[in-house]
Amino acid sequence: PLPATQIHQMLQQQWGDALLQRLHVIGRIAANLGTPAYLVGGCVRDFLQNHPVPDIDLAIEGDVRAVAEACSAELSGVQCTYHAHFGTAILQYPDGFQLDLARCRIEHYPAPAALPEVQPAAIQTDLIRRDFTINAMAISLDPEKFGDFLDPYGGRADLQRRLLRVLHPHSFLDDPTRILRGLRFAVRFQLQLEANTRGLLEEALTQDIFARLSGARLWRELKYLLELSDLPAALEELGAWQLWPLLRPTPLEVESLLAKIRRGQQEIRWLHCHFPDEKLCDTAVLLTILWRDIPWAEAEKRLHYWPVADGRYILNDLHRLSKIPAALAAASHPSAVAQLWESLSLPGILALLAEYPESATITESGRYYLLKQRGLTSPLNGKDLQAMGLAPGPQLGTVLRRLHDARLDGAIKDKETARQWLIRQGILPSTQP
Ligand code: CTP
Numbered sequence: 001p002l003p004a005t006q007i008h009q010m011l012q013q014q015w016g017d018a019l020l021q022r023l024h025v026i027g028r029i030a031a032n033l034g035t036p037a038y039l040v041g042g043c044v045r046d047f048l049q050n051h052p053v054p055d056i057d058l059a060i061e062g063d064v065r066a067v068a069e070a071c072s073a074e075l076s077g078v079q080c081t082y083h084a085h086f087g088t089a090i091l092q093y094p095d096g097f098q099l100d101l102a103r104c105r106i107e108h109y110p111a112p113a114a115l116p117e118v119q120p121a122a123i124q125t126d127l128i129r130r131d132f133t134i135n136a137m138a139i140s141l142d143p144e145k146f147g148d149f150l151d152p153y154g155g156r157a158d159l160q161r162r163l164l165r166v167l168h169p170h171s172f173l174d175d176p177t178r179i180l181r182g183l184r185f186a187v188r189f190q191l192q193l194e195a196n197t198r199g200l201l202e203e204a205l206t207q208d209i210f211a212r213l214s215g216a217r218l219w220r221e222l223k224y225l226l227e228l229s230d231l232p233a234a235l236e237e238l239g240a241w242q243l244w245p246l247l248r249p250t251p252l253e254v255e256s257l258l259a260k261i262r263r264g265q266q267e268i269r270w271l272h273c274h275f276p277d278e279k280l281c282d283t284a285v286l287l288t289i290l291w292r293d294i295p296w297a298e299a300e301k302r303l304h305y306w307p308v309a310d311g312r313y314i315l316n317d318l319h320r321l322s323k324i325p326a327a328l329a330a331a332s333h334p335s336a337v338a339q340l341w342e343s344l345s346l347p348g349i350l351a352l353l354a355e356y357p358e359s360a361t362i363t364e365s366g367r368y369y370l371l372k373q374r375g376l377t378s379p380l381n382g383k384d385l386q387a388m389g390l391a392p393g394p395q396l397g398t399v400l401r402r403l404h405d406a407r408l409d410g411a412i413k414d415k416e417t418a419r420q421w422l423i424r425q426g427i428l429p430s431t432q433p
Helices: 004-015 017-032 042-048 064-074 123-128 155-161 177-188 195-206 215-226 231-240 254-274 282-291 296-305 308-321 324-330 334-342 346-355 360-373 382-387 394-408 415-424
Strands: 037-040 056-060 079-083 088-092 098-103 105-108 117-120 138-140
Touching: 004 017, 004 042, 004 138, 017 037, 017 064, 037 042, 037 123, 042 056, 042 138, 042 155, 064 079, 064 088, 064 098, 105 123, 177 195, 177 215, 177 231, 215 231, 215 282, 215 296, 231 254, 254 282, 254 346, 282 296, 282 308, 282 346, 296 308, 308 346, 324 334, 324 360, 334 360, 346 360, 360 394, 382 394, 394 415
Parallel strands: 056 098
Antiparallel strands: 037 056, 037 138, 079 088, 088 098, 105 117
């Protein structure tokens, strides 16, 4: 067992005095109203693993609105927003810090995969309605017992043994999104399915449980999954859990596809790093890569619940992508090359770059197109370089690429700074006029 004093000390070390002070104040305000407050769910799990300060969720045993409004009234600059429909509130501090409050509740699922009916409850009951033991722990903020650790279902032991365990046999049937949540937790925290939970998962899958879920709820979970930084591991796990039909009609051909996904993630990072203000739907890049080898109609079927604009672009790209490499090789004028790239959306271009890392025709012309579109190509072209005495050939392409990079990095801006840069790099002799 973890004594309250130890939790207190750990909170202080990990989250710092200022945040701890805020939690003490809320604990006191909630206790004065006779409605105790608890840290709960993912933030307790992350705290026990010494992860960076997570989003903080509080559970209130009683009227959330009263607690939120009392906090807002007592604490200068703290704004409160109450959502009557969900019985939740958000406290917004002047420095941007935010706390989410929810009323402790019990959930009743009128039908499998339906949205639950909820009723107020005590914290112990609130914990058992949750998805996994690792998310069913709480820490009291009550002044009398600040730091008391509630772990009625053994979440801490499961975390230590790296086990993902549901709290009751109906969990996946009640809410199938938990299957995909579980997969995300398994990947993020390197957890194994506990044996009984694995059996329950298999049973739920035999009942075609995802078909009962609204497409929008399913896609939200799939999108979270696709956003994991360790997406290749998540896709492998998706295969191991027999869940690939959610994304594709055929299993993932792991090795080659995962390598493409990794490169797709690099392309996404490249774009965000150099063009942070640019809007890019990362998921569209990844889905395009994942769907390149499946029938178009299968992609269309799965995109039914996707935000319309992005979905249309993905389908359009999937139509065109397979013809682009040969068309690029055959294009005789720069304008023909540009037209081919223009026929794709930005995610489609990045997907193609990820797919053909070995093809200089594709990577160089694609990257050049992206930079040119953004006014960031090298101020010197191949002809300029030859006029400066560089020999034609593949090495000229390499120098041009380095010049594009230098332009992108802000190291050069016009012909003269580019010439000086080439001299500094030892590519041109320093005697160059
Ligand atoms: N929860 C649940 N079943 C769900 C969704 C959420 O039981 N289908 C509970 C879990 O106890 C979870 C908490 O609600 O810990 C908060 O959910 P959420 O904010 O979605 O996830 P976190 O666990 O906080 O994890 P993350 O780090 O991904 O935000």
